[in-house]
Amino acid sequence: xxxxxxxxxxxxxxxxxxxxxxxxxxxxxxxxxxxxxxxxxxxxxxxxxxxxxxxxxxxxxxxxxxxxxxxxxxxxxxxxxxxxxxxxxxxxxxxxxxxxxxxxxxxxxxxxxxxxxxxxxxxxxxxxxxxxxxxxxxxxxxxxxxxxxxxxxxxxxxxxxxxxxxxxxxxxxxxxxxxxxxxxxxxxxxxxxxxxxxxxxxxxxxxxxxxxxxxxxxxxxxxxxxxxxxxxxxxxxxxxxxxxxxxxxxxxxxxxxxxxxxxxxxxxxxxxxxxxxxxxxxxxxxxxxxxxxxxxxxxxxxxxxxxxxxxxxxxxxxxxxxxxxxxxxxxxxxxxxxxxxxxxxxxxxxxxxxxxxxxxxxxxxxxxxxxxxxxxxxxxxxxxxxxxxxxxxxxxxxxxxxxxxxxxxxxxxxxxxxxxxxxxxxxxxxxxxxxxxxxx
Amino acid sequence: xxxxxxxxxxxxxxxxxxxxxxxxxxxxxxxxxxxxxxxxxxxxxxxxxxxxxxxxxxxxxxxxxxxxxxxxxxxxxxxxxxxxxxxxxxxxxxxxxxxxxxxxxxxxxxxxxxxxxxxxxxxxxxxxxxxxxxxxxxxxxxxxxxxxxxxxxxxxxxxxxxxxxxxxxxxxxxxxxxxxxxxxxxxxxxxxxxxxxxxxxxxxxxxxxxxxxxxxxxxxxxxxxxxxxxxxxxxxxxxxxxxxxxxxxxxxxxxxxxxxxxxxxxxxxxxxxxxxxxxxxxxxxxxxxxxxxxxxxxxxxxxxxxxxxxxxxxxxxxxxxxxxxxxxxxxxxxxxxxxxxxxxxxxxxxxxxxxxxxxxxxxxxxxxxxxxxxxxxxxxxxxxxxxxxxxxxxxxxxxxxxxxxxxxxxxxxxxxxxxxxxxxxxxxx
Numbered sequence: 001x002x003x004x005x006x007x008x009x010x011x012x013x014x015x016x017x018x019x020x021x022x023x024x025x026x027x028x029x030x031x032x033x034x035x036x037x038x039x040x041x042x043x044x045x046x047x048x049x050x051x052x053x054x055x056x057x058x059x060x061x062x063x064x065x066x067x068x069x070x071x072x073x074x075x076x077x078x079x080x081x082x083x084x085x086x087x088x089x090x091x092x093x094x095x096x097x098x099x100x101x102x103x104x105x106x107x108x109x110x111x112x113x114x115x116x117x118x119x120x121x122x123x124x125x126x127x128x129x130x131x132x133x134x135x136x137x138x139x140x141x142x143x144x145x146x147x148x149x150x151x152x153x154x155x156x157x158x159x160x161x162x163x164x165x166x167x168x169x170x171x172x173x174x175x176x177x178x179x180x181x182x183x184x185x186x187x188x189x190x191x192x193x194x195x196x197x198x199x200x201x202x203x204x205x206x207x208x209x210x211x212x213x214x215x216x217x218x219x220x221x222x223x224x225x226x227x228x229x230x231x232x233x234x235x236x237x238x239x240x241x242x243x244x245x246x247x248x249x250x251x252x253x254x255x256x257x258x259x260x261x262x263x264x265x266x267x268x269x270x271x272x273x274x275x276x277x278x279x280x281x282x283x284x285x286x287x288x289x290x291x292x293x294x295x296x297x298x299x300x301x302x303x304x305x306x307x308x309x310x311x312x313x314x315x316x317x318x319x320x321x322x323x324x325x326x327x328x329x330x331x332x333x334x335x336x337x338x339x340x341x342x343x344x345x346x347x348x349x350x351x352x353x354x355x356x357x358x359x360x361x362x363x364x365x366x367x368x369x370x371x372x373x374x375x376x377x378x379x380x381x382x383x384x385x386x387x388x389x390x391x392x393x394x395x396x397x398x399x400x401x402x403x404x405x406x407x408x409x410x411x412x413x414x415x416x417x418x419x420x421x422x423x424x425x426x427x428x429x430x431x432x433x434x435x436x437x438x439x440x
Numbered sequence: 441x442x443x444x445x446x447x448x449x450x451x452x453x454x455x456x457x458x459x460x461x462x463x464x465x466x467x468x469x470x471x472x473x474x475x476x477x478x479x480x481x482x483x484x485x486x487x488x489x490x491x492x493x494x495x496x497x498x499x500x501x502x503x504x505x506x507x508x509x510x511x512x513x514x515x516x517x518x519x520x521x522x523x524x525x526x527x528x529x530x531x532x533x534x535x536x537x538x539x540x541x542x543x544x545x546x547x548x549x550x551x552x553x554x555x556x557x558x559x560x561x562x563x564x565x566x567x568x569x570x571x572x573x574x575x576x577x578x579x580x581x582x583x584x585x586x587x588x589x590x591x592x593x594x595x596x597x598x599x600x601x602x603x604x605x606x607x608x609x610x611x612x613x614x615x616x617x618x619x620x621x622x623x624x625x626x627x628x629x630x631x632x633x634x635x636x637x638x639x640x641x642x643x644x645x646x647x648x649x650x651x652x653x654x655x656x657x658x659x660x661x662x663x664x665x666x667x668x669x670x671x672x673x674x675x676x677x678x679x680x681x682x683x684x685x686x687x688x689x690x691x692x693x694x695x696x697x698x699x700x701x702x703x704x705x706x707x708x709x710x711x712x713x714x715x716x717x718x719x720x721x722x723x724x725x726x727x728x729x730x731x732x733x734x735x736x737x738x739x740x741x742x743x744x745x746x747x748x749x750x751x752x753x754x755x756x757x758x759x760x761x762x763x764x765x766x767x768x769x770x771x772x773x774x775x776x777x778x779x780x781x782x783x784x785x786x787x788x789x790x791x792x793x794x795x796x797x798x799x800x801x802x803x804x805x806x807x808x809x810x811x812x813x814x815x816x817x818x819x820x821x822x823x824x825x826x827x828x829x830x831x832x833x834x835x836x837x838x839x840x841x842x843x844x845x846x847x848x849x850x851x852x853x854x855x856x857x858x859x860x861x862x863x864x865x866x867x868x869x
Contacts, residue, residue, distance in 0.1 A: 104740075104741065104742055104745055105740035105744075106619050106740070106741045106742070107741075107742065310770055310774075311770055312558075312561065312769055312773070317858075318855050318857070318858055319561050319773075319852065319853070320854050320855055321855045324854065324856060325855065328855060328856075328859065344737075344738055344739040344740070347736075353832075354832035354833065355774065355777070357832055357833040358833050358834055358835035359835060359855075360856065363832070363833065401832065403833075404830075404831060405777060405781060405783070405784050405830060405832075406780060406783050406830060425749065425785075426750075428746060428750075429718075429748055429750040429785075429786065432719050432721075432754060433754055433757075433786075435722070437722065438722050438758075
């Protein structure tokens with residue numbers, strides 16, 4: 001059951017609304033970074049693989065990390081940034097946000113992440129990203145240089161994109177335009193509890209919900225089976241193109257995963273079984289009960305994008321269940337990534353990780369779950385995630401541990417561009433901090 | 441003038457609790473030794489000892505003699521700070537925190553329940569007291585309750601008895617129901633910020649008349665005037681017997697409320713949320729208003745779009761007493777993280793940042809003589825962390841209220857313990 005209009009992607013009205021918003025706030029928008037050759041000199045380079053290189057310089061040229069070493073010198077015309085006593089880190093990644101799709105809450109024209117209809121695998125978040133979003137500047141100022149931006153709604157919401165927090169256009173910003181298909185796995189549990197039933201008289205009885213979920217699950221599977229048939233037919237020479245099934249070929253050929261939004265144990269197990277049955281790759285997103293099935297997830301090599309750590313534990317669970325789960329998953333061999341689910345506070349994703357380190361996750365693994373692990377999950381680990389030669393220069397300079405709230409970030413580079421450190425918040429701060437005191 | 445009769449205990453809640461929550465043990469004299477003590481008002485004491493007797497702080501220092509029979513908690517490597525105080529919470533309240541049927545309802549009071557697991561989770565985040573407010577659906581809402589996190593005790597016993605009376609005001613989008621899609625015919629006055637100002641001025645004018653009528657009766661006698669609980673509460677507000685905590689966002693409405701209050705010769709004690717407080721920080725300081733805000737929440741609605749994390753630092757720098765609050769069962773678990781945001785944005789000192797979750801909220805809710813800093817004679821409301829509360833990787837190990845340990849990580853159910861049990865069960869199965 002598809003909505004015919006949705007086949008044409010996000011409409012002109014969306015783009016117009018986003019542009020109108022953008023132009024009204026031009027002064028608040030962050031500037032695009034400055035291109036050039038830069039030498040970050042003499043800092044401690046935290047590679048991200050466990051190595052720390054003291055007294056080491058990083059040369060940025062043509063958007064990439066051209067050289068790392070203690071004797072690297074600045075070529076003619078390079079801008080030298082003294083990082084003595086400072087640390088150089090790979091840019092952090094928030095693995096689930098509505099970045100660029102949603103701006104101010106409660107304003108419907110600024111919440112354009114969801115389309116009508118149930119099956120929209122052909123919709124691309126990337127093409128609707130507002131490069132004028134003030135969230136971009138706010139986010140990157142704290143060293144968060146990339147984020148998954150995800151569509152919402154329906155059973156298959158569309159294609160999530162991995163984007164940089166800087167760029168002239170969405171093409172310039174995109175690191176991976178199809179990082180995964182967002183799937184809202186049809187859940188039989190209202191409250192997400194295993195075997196739980198819905199409240200009678202509130203959104204239908206439990207049995208109704210279970211029946212509807214079973215029906216929707218069959219519809220989902222059928223769509224994927226049809227997509228596979230289409231994929232085989234196209235390989236065999238079918239010339240007619242179907243926009244929807246064409247968009248699912250990377251899914252059924254296992255090039256791009258389904259991002260399964262699930263929380264309960266039953267739904268996580270269901271999503272894993274679906275992936276096995278239909279031979280597609282999956283990622284668990286949310287994953288509140290993932291710790292209960294950690295061995296299964298480790299065995300199947302299925303990563304978990306954790307829902308916001310800034311949440312409360314499910315009913316009956318220990319007070320520290322949300323904070324302690326990351327450590328438990330990593331100890332079991334599950335690859336994890338942190339996410340805020342937020343555009344406005346993606347900037348503070350390292351403090352989500354900090355909470356996890358108080359309850360069992362090692363600081364080294366917390367760092368990986370903000371950098372190289374999400375880079376691997378989103379298939380961009382050859383481009384970002386560590387400070388290594390040849391990678392894109394997505395990195396930042398700070399005066400301490402990025403997980404420590406008291407640490408200050410002084411420089412941010414995205415694709416080798418040195419981004420200005422002022423943003424909408426700093427401009428409001430500077431304006432009002434400059435008011436003469438007691439000027440009433 | 442008589443005060444309205446107020447109920448404070450949720451009887452049903454206390455009965456339920458007997459079934460699910462452990463009763464706390466009685467107060468015991470105890471000493472925390474060898475800890476780094478963050479006193480908030482008298483600096484940091486390394487390798488210090490804090491002695492608790494009869495639920496109060498008896499001694500603090502590096503040379504404290506521990507009497508016989510006192511329970512000793514080894515604080516080596518630990519950080520001891522005052523119990524965290526949340527100046528804005530809706531936890532532990534009976535459902536329906538809004539008497540939003542009318543625009544002005546200061547005669548009602550929130551009803552406390554003692555079985556909300558948020559109380560325990562707050563303790564696990566080092567919180568020992570909270571201000572429980574009415575909602576923000578009306579211009580003048582109901583009266584609040586202040587509780588201590590005495591998990592396991594009855595609703596009556598949760599009450600912070602020394603706390604003054606407090607009432608919630610609200611401005612902006614919530615009271616005008618700006619997000620409402622109902623037709624105008626189904627909406628109530630006010631629906632604009634202009635209407636909110638008029639609502640305030642109209643009701644306080646009524647209250648002035650009511651006060652004059654009673655004054656005339658008391659001096660001249662005659663027929664006793666008819667008692668009106670709503671106007672009586674408004675008179676109590678004007679006379680300073682009830683403190684005003686006002687939900688607010690934009691600079692214009694914050695300034696407006698201060699001017700209305702000044703016109704009727706009273707003061708706004710604390711602006712809540714006050715996300716644009718940094719734009720009127722000097723006016724806040726001059727009026728004598730405090731500010732209780734969020735650390736980093738913003739953009740969730742239009743009136744929250746100019747919110748900046750520098751708000752705390754700018755207001756504090758200009759002489760406003762600033763606290764950072766939760767307004768949430770989630771944020772109340774990690775207010776120590778939110779306080780640290782004040783250091784990052786705008787460069788607050790560590791002590792100033794700590795004050796935002798200890799002494800300053802205590803001042804705002806009127807309990808600073810009892811809690812909010814580690815000083816001899818104050819209540820023994822304490823949080824023990826395994827590292828500096830602002831450092832990543834730090835967590836609360838023990839939380840103490842009135843000298844009683846209400847949260848102890850060693851005793852609490854944790855995910856780690858649950859996993860051990862499950863593995864054992866599976867092995868046996």
